[in-house]
Amino acid sequence: MTAKDPRAAPLASLASLIADESRAACLLALLDGRAWTAGELARHAGVAASTLSEHLGKLVAGGLIAEERQGRHRYVRLADASVAQLVEDLASRLPPAAGRPVRGLRESSAESAMARGRTCYDHLAGRLGITITDALTRRGLLRQDTGFALTDAGVEWFGAAGMRLDPPGRRPLARACLDWTERRPHLAGVAGAALCRHALEAGWCVRVGSARAVKVTPSGERELSALLGIPSSALS
Structure with a gap:
């Protein structure tokens, strides 16, 4: 029996991050290269701010986006050019x-x-x-x-x-x-x-x-x- 490729589970986990319409909408919006606030992305994706916060947390944990805070605002952008690719x-x-x-x-x-x-x-x-x-x-x-x-x-x-x-x-x-x-x-x-x-x-x-x-x-x-x-x- 051939051993399962150890990359299979991480790949499936990465794919699951993108396999959500709201998260996909956020990633596509961030292709403009700018930093967006959570509120802007929530309106763009058509979801509540609390719902988007959960999505952003998953994308950050998965290494697809990076976040930074300035005062009361939370900004997010794509982690790097490889994610955009x-x-x-x-x-x-x-x-x-x-x-x-x-x-x-x-x-x-x-x-x-x-x-x-x-x-x-x-x-x-x-x-x-x-x-x-x-x-x-x-x-x-x-x-x-x-x-x-x-x-x-x-x-x-x-x-x-x-x-x-x-x-x-x-x-x-x-x-x-x-x-x-x-x-x-x-x-x-x-x-x-x-x-x-x-x-x-x-x-x-x-x-x-x-x-x-x-x-x-x-x-x-x-x-x-x-x-x-x-x-x-x-x-x-």
């Missing part, structure tokens, strides 16, 4: 028609904005993320043939563009993240985070509303066209 990878496995029906024009517009461009934890996703990833690849700055990797020219390009590549540590310099709307990989990792951070700080992109959606500004269109040869029509 786990949630995004699971979301990308959903069938295209998964989720509740869109109820009106406002919700439909929000969904369209998310599909056009959004943040995925700390990097760009949606059609915008795919467009930039493809442009980096065409210019020989990023390789996708043997997994995602910046070329020497790519490392130089990031530096020349003023995008600081922090020491990767345990995090890869470049990583493929499967886009859940486009069903293709976009750039994540240290380089993806640097590009997203610079795009927001330099005003190339701005956030749209309170969601994760972002849009490219006119200055962003000019800069991305000059740096990567992306036509404005592909960014608007």
